[in-house]
Amino acid sequence: MYCIGVDIGGMSIKAGVVDTHGNILKKGRVVTDVDGGARKIIADIGELVLSLADPEDKDFAGIGIGCPGAISSATGVVDHAFNLNWHNVALAKELARIVDKPIKISNDANVAALGETMFGIGKQYKDTIFITLGTGVGGGIIIDGKLYEGGESKGAELGHMVLVVDGEPCTCGRKGCMEAYCSASALIRETKKAMEADKNSSMWKFSPTLDDVDGRTAFECSKSGDVAANAVVDYFVKYLGEGMLNFANIFRPQAIILGGGVCAQGDYLIGKLKRYCADRNYGFAGTPEFDILTAELGNDAGIIGAAGLIYAERK
Amino acid sequence: MYCIGVDIGGMSIKAGVVDTHGNILKKGRVVTDVDGGARKIIADIGELVLSLADPEDKDFAGIGIGCPGAISSATGVVDHAFNLNWHNVALAKELARIVDKPIKISNDANVAALGETMFGIGKQYKDTIFITLGTGVGGGIIIDGKLYEGGESKGAELGHMVLVVDGEPCTCGRKGCMEAYCSASALIRETKKAMEADKNSSMWKFSPTLDDVDGRTAFECSKSGDVAANAVVDYFVKYLGEGMLNFANIFRPQAIILGGGVCAQGDYLIGKLKRYCADRNYGFAGTPEFDILTAELGNDAGIIGAAGLIYAERK
Missing domain, CATH: 3.30.420.40 (ATPase, nucleotide binding domain)
Known part of the structure; x- marks a missing residue:
């Protein structure tokens, strides 16, 4: 077949x-x-x-x-x-x-x-949340091995969960959506802000002009210890972690799988996310933890x- | 049977x-x-x-x-x-x-x-979200007429969705959870703050001392036009509305049902919530709207x- x-x-x-x-x-x-x-x-x-x-x-x-x-x-x-x-x-x-x-x-x-x-990094699991971090933030929900699309297949708009009431403007018209903090566009926005605030940051070597900034700029410079770049990465990890914890408290998935370009950061990103989420998983002793994985099917x-x-x- | x-x-x-x-x-x-x-x-x-x-x-x-x-x-x-x-x-x-x-x-x-x-206010619906607003904020998720409890029946902790990263402290250890904004305790906290900031508010007549404040104080005085009370009610409606919109974008339920003492406010609360949510439902023309109801089984x-x-x- x-x-x-x-x-x-x-x-x-x-x-x-x-x-x-x-x-x-x-x-x-x-x-x-x-x-x-x-x-x-x-x-x-x-x-x-x-x-x-x-x-x-x-x-x-x-x-x-x-x-x-x-x-x-x-x-x-x-x-x-x-x-x-x-x-x-x-x-x-x-x-x-x-x-x-x-x-x-x-x-x-x-x-x-x-x-x-079904076939990729999450195949040992039946309950997963998939979050794709691109220009926007999209997602999908798998419950008991099946796709859950929400009522009239119009749910699972995971990027449009507000994380900060009155926060950054989102393309959807609301303010403070996860998309406005965790998309590649948001990462680039914060990277540029940090560079403008710190003219000595090594990010200016990685990306000589603001137009050269992309989703890698802050991450790569953070790896060599740049303080401003570190702060941008910490910001990204914090909001992404808070969003993931929200989904964990609602769905209690076995794993959250991240897709999109920023996942090329692999263990560097995943390690930080795991540390951020570890202490913050809701509930009593015995509440199931969730694994954090990067997509592999590209x-x-x-x-x-x-x-x-x-x-x-x-x- | x-x-x-x-x-x-x-x-x-x-x-x-x-x-x-x-x-x-x-x-x-x-x-x-x-x-x-x-x-x-x-x-x-x-x-x-x-x-x-x-x-x-x-x-x-x-x-x-x-x-x-x-x-x-x-x-x-x-x-x-x-x-x-x-x-x-x-x-x-x-x-x-x-x-x-x-x-x-x-x-x-x-x-x-x-x-x-199954048997109460939501019985014409199969996909609902129930939010109970008490000392804390709890909830339940009904998908296709069945209870969805999340992985290992440890999900549906709807009160512990962060609405404000770094916001008000929550009993769960995180900051900014829906419970920290939409519980009766949060409503009372904000009512007291508003009364302390406005010694002329009619809320002081309704509740002569801060110890007398309860979930009704701001709502009842808001109905007779007290400005400070109105602001408290608007605050409560805003955070509750944002939380409901988040659930709508994830689940796209037919109805969100509210339980708990504050529901005694009935149409006064529901009307405000409907107006808040109407313009903010995510998506394109044709995205299903959700009804907002108060629990009836008490x-x-x-x-x-x-x-x-x-x-x-x-x-």
Whole structure:
């Protein structure tokens, strides 16, 4: 048995044949023709899928799709995907006209959460929280091995949990969301602030102008003991740790898995987070601790996790 | 068919015969003999149950129990219940020696959440969040009509979600938890602060000394337009609203149900909360809104919800 996983992005659409162990056997991709509109993109996805597998093959169990935006997974409709300019697109139904197979869709962060828990770093666990730290902060919730998307599949907006009432402005309109403290954009904002406040910081060597600052600047200079860089890293760890502790108190997951570019910091980041969270886990002696892990599927998480939507259904 | 619901409190243990519609047909209570120890209390519970129903009766489907503290619901063990001075008490197993019936136990806030959703104000809904605003802030999560307790039944600690990193100290050891802003204790703290800052406030008439302040002081004086009282109410509504919005973004429930003394404020509180939350619900057009309700089962929530533990199992 195998499934096709499809990862729809604003730039390209990637697809792969994924076996029951989460291995990608064959891959393909196509440029996302945003200007061509939904019908054209769905036709392209259909063609991509047909180039990878034969619908007549009984081993071909179905197609899972991860898509950015607000998804109605029960009906297979993309309600809104702004970077595709899609509104109310019946993706599953339209694609089924081209490839008549079971089709499941979900939000891209949810799909990555499922992939990492079924087939990636979290595969020894059944209850995990996945947090992806990119331009924004997204997330996914796995309960008893299954994706939990919230009511009408519109929950799990983990980046939009307020950590500081009246805090930093967030893209969602509220103030103080986790996204406004733990995204790469927030890390860069704080790095620039720290550099402007300390003209002698070694961060100015790593990133000669403020335009050169990225998510690595503070972390790399912190490793060589730069005081201002240390303070930025401590800030990032503190807010991320507080957010993780909040999820722990609500879900008590076995593990929290972090994705996104900042995870390249690996043990340096994870060690600091573990120390921050260790003393602050809520409750009495015996309250289960949670492991903290970095995602391992990388760019393939979308394809593998999308295929997982079909496999999880069959369990 | 009927069940017995048992509500264990630090002062008394209440039990009732509950029918399949959540009606209490018969009630009993016994003083909680904390000094007598776990064995004595369990014997008392057994006697109370036997006074209400005959274990030989085939219509008697089981016993549900709500207990304060940290519970392992899968094994029926009370890990810690500090106000009972219980640690690692095998409640379900020990009680089954006295009354040989199916026995389910859960945390008291979880049980109240289940009761309000199965049989109370939330019965038209399947996905709800229950928040109880008392000395502390507790909560319960209902997903698809079932109680979700988190990993190892140690989650759903809704009061211990930090809303303000580095904020007001919380009893749990962290700072800025929802409990430190939305409990009756927090409301009283803020009321006292406002009264000390404004010696002309009408709150001094309602509560002549600071020792007279309770959860009603600010609300009642706010209704007659007292400026300082209004500010306290706005503060309470703001933090409670932000906490509710956080839960909405994670779970996207159909309704959030509020319990505890402050709910006596009814529509005055709910109206303000609805106005606060309306503009701040995350997401795109079409993101489901949530209803805001006050609990209606009152002191019976514990008995009815405990019985619900058995009924929910049989669904």
